[in-house]
Amino acid sequence: MLKAKVVGRVWSTKKVEGLPNGAFLEVEIDGGARIVAFDVLGTGVDEHVLVATGSVAAAYFPAPHPPVDALVIGSIDPE
Amino acid sequence: MLKAKVVGRVWSTKKVEGLPNGAFLEVEIDGGARIVAFDVLGTGVDEHVLVATGSVAAAYFPAPHPPVDALVIGSIDPE
Amino acid sequence: MLKAKVVGRVWSTKKVEGLPNGAFLEVEIDGGARIVAFDVLGTGVDEHVLVATGSVAAAYFPAPHPPVDALVIGSIDPE
Amino acid sequence: MLKAKVVGRVWSTKKVEGLPNGAFLEVEIDGGARIVAFDVLGTGVDEHVLVATGSVAAAYFPAPHPPVDALVIGSIDPE
Amino acid sequence: MLKAKVVGRVWSTKKVEGLPNGAFLEVEIDGGARIVAFDVLGTGVDEHVLVATGSVAAAYFPAPHPPVDALVIGSIDPE
Secondary structure, three states, X not given: OEEEEEEEEEOOOOEOOOOOOOEEXXXXXXXXXXXXXXXXXXXXXXXXXXXXXXXXXXXXXXXXXXXXXXXXXXXXXXX | OEEEEEEEEEOOOOEOOOOOOOXXXXXXXXXXXXXXXXXXXXXXXXXXXXXXXXXXXXXXXXXXXXOOOEEEEEEOOOO | OEEEEEEEEEOOOOEOOOOOOOEEEEEEEOOOOEEEEEEOXXXXXXXXXXXXXXXXXXXXXXXXXXXXXXXXXXXXXXX | OEEEXXXXXXXOOOEOOOOOOOEEEEXXXXXXXXXXXXXXXXXXXXXXXXXXXXXXXXXXXXXXXXXXXXXXXXXXOOO | XXXXXXXXXXXXXXEOOXXXXXXXXXXXXXXXXXXXXXXXXXXXXXXXXXXXXXXXXXXXXXXXXXXXXXXXXXXXXXX
16 A cells, blocks of 8 residues: 555546546655545545555455546544 | 546557457656556547556456556546 | 565554454565555564565455555565 | 567576467567567567556466466557 | 566565465566565576566466465576
8 A cells, every 4th residue: 555645636527437436536645656546435635545556446346346546445543 | 547648649450359449549647657548438639537557447348358457537627 | 575674553543444454564665665565464663574565465365355455475584 | 558669589498387379578668668578469579569567468368367467469550 | 577587585484374385586677676576486596587476476376366476487598
């Protein structure tokens, strides 16, 4: 998993079918790179999160698995 | 997913069997690297898109899944 | 697999359902990058470990496979 | 997929069982990195190709899928 | 696949269950990065090898697939 911070939301009206309910969040990974992760937890901007990438993100959803390759799996508790 | 901008199209006449209908689009990922993503949405050059990579791209298509490892899953709405 | 050293633990109270028992460990890969790996071995900080990444980490657990993409598969014996 | 140019062939006599008929081609990805891709198209040195990476390369072959993680899926047409 | 050279062996006494017979080899990929690959061929230090990474490495073994994400699939013949 990657530690990341949510920096924004991405909206897509024209998209493939079969995407689940949720949001596309742009996250900044520790180190600086940015990816877009799918979120089902209602995570907000500036939250620190754990992101799982690859097919495990799609497999979280019932079959047929949607084509998402990154998922927010949790918010990191403040220390 | 990766945010990217479509920069061109790639044509391949000599190719493996089983590839679905669609286009190979060359996209430039935020940061500069370029990959080729499969597109089923009729996406055009200069559109900003979300690209899912890895086996989830292949799994979007019915079995037997074609050997594609990147898929345009949506166009990013203008802000 | 990646050789890495455990540098801390990450706690997440708000998270997706279905995660197995275990810990999220932050590990520093040889070379400097940090990722978070799931641990079922009771590994402690400063231990040197082997981390497997990708869907093989999820597949270690019974179906339905949890959305984890990195797993500590062993501690490296001291030389 | 990655755009790449075939730069050579790799031969392996001592190898795991179950590899399909075809060739191991060393390809140079746009940008400079080199990987080895499996080829079933009879692709030659200096051809420009599309390479799919990851488990989709293995899944192109009938089960049990061979342990190949990169496949030449087509030659890029000259412009 | 990646071209790499075996540089050492990694021993792990405390590890997850279900790992097959074989060795963990540290390999140096052309370019300098090091990863650990599982080996079933009896490959020795200084041999040049092809390494497949990702879930195809695990899928080489009978189900339930072990959590290994890199496999030596062959030795590269000397030119």
